[in-house]
Amino acid sequence: MTILIDRDQVVSSPALVPGEGDLVRDHAGADLTIGLINNMPDPALKATERQFMKLLQAAAGPHRIRFHCFSLPSVKRSPEAKWHVESEYSDLSDLERGKFDGLIVTGAEPIAPELDQEPYWQDLTNLIDWAKTNTRSTIWSCLAAHAAVLHLDGIERRRLPAKCHGIFDCDVVTRDGLTRAAPAPLKVSHSRLNEIAESDLVQAGYQVLTRSPQAGVDVFVRQYASRFVFFQGHPEYDALSLQREYLRDIGRYLARERETYPRLPVSYFDAATEEKLARFEKKAAHQRHPALANELPGLNLRADIGAGNAAAMLFRNWLRYLGADADASVAAR
Known part of the structure; x- marks a missing residue:
């Protein structure tokens, strides 16, 4: 299923997005095709769709986005979640037949003691290898980032003494187009039991863009034919x-x-x-x-969590990177 995201279009879920004929046609930029490989656990499956679609819509600027949802078939699903994926998502085999500007790959809830023992490991590593040469850029989020660096460079994640869970202040440590106009500090949601050590990443040739004194490395990148962007955190998380x-x-x-x-x-x-x-x-x-x-008592959040500002900036800059060649092609016509 192709979902068309226009900056003026209300987006709530894949099933409720209007068809192509219902969208506003007046846009100056080229279309961008983005795929979301949503491997999040069943309770977060639909929320993750909405979070990424809203982020992309807010960041789209002059571009219209052709958005496709996928999920690795080897990720364990309840009957209800499996029905949702089968009825609302594109088949993963369609990915290789399409032309994608960008890809976003989420993690999954761990089942096995080691990443390379997860039931979806083979499907995920095949995707990593495919994305290196078939996208302009791919985002690897949280556990997917840990899996990608393990497959690409044998970098093992390390178990934390306690879960890294909360909103953390992250500092930009390397100038890069992805962090242009970044607020200082960037407030980013992290939720993980493991981490990748910065020293291991630097030794293997990765470039660290942001880090937190408490949470460690936040965003890092590596250039292949595709630019790989890795998030240890969850910039897409909504306030709740x-x-x-x-x-x-x-x-x-x-x-x-x-x-x-x-x-x-x-x-x-x-x-x-x-x-x-x-x-x-x-x-x-x-x-x-x-x-x-x-x-359980009533819960109130701090007034200054502000994590959405960092996410909007990161995705705006990411789409700008994806759209550079596409805009040039449109202008040349």
Whole structure:
């Protein structure tokens, strides 16, 4: 399925986007074809579609975007999520037959102890190899970034002592078109149990663009025939994404599906909410039962989380990079 994204068009989900004939035709830039390989776990599947479509729409400028959703067939899905993918997404075999300017590849929820033991590993590495020469640029997000550098250069991720989870201030450390006009600092959502060490990346020839004193490397790049852009964070997350993950992990703790109570996301909830959640944690340790989730307090976020500003800037610059050759072709006609 091809979804046409125009900057003036309301986008809510693939199923609700109007057909080509319903879109505004007055645009100066060339069309860009973008693929999203959405491997996120089932509860985040549709939210991830919306987040990336809204980002692309906000960043599109004069370009109209032909947007295709895919998912690796080897990613485990519930019947409901599998039906959604089969009915709303393009078949992965269509990717190689198309001409894509850019690709966005998300991670998946880990199942195996090692990345190269995941059931989707072969499909993912085939995609990495294909993208090197068949896109102008590809974004690898979070776990997909870790998998890509492992496949490309044998760089192993390292387990963190505690989950990196929250909004982190990131600094631009290398001038690059991708970070042009970046706010200082960039506030970016991170949610991961592992990290790639900056020293390993630099030694292998990657260029680090942004980093956080707390969260480490944020954005890094490497040039092949395609420009590969790697996010250790989640710039696409909306304001409530980290809250949903935190509440999910509390639910898993109460149901005894995980042994440890989740830590608060960093720089995310306001001070009053953090105090209420600390009291709830103490209660959960003594009354560990799924029904206790009904007593969770109301949650309020900090007023200054501001993660969306960094995402809008990064994607605007990425589309500008993708559109440079396309605009030149349009102007030459």
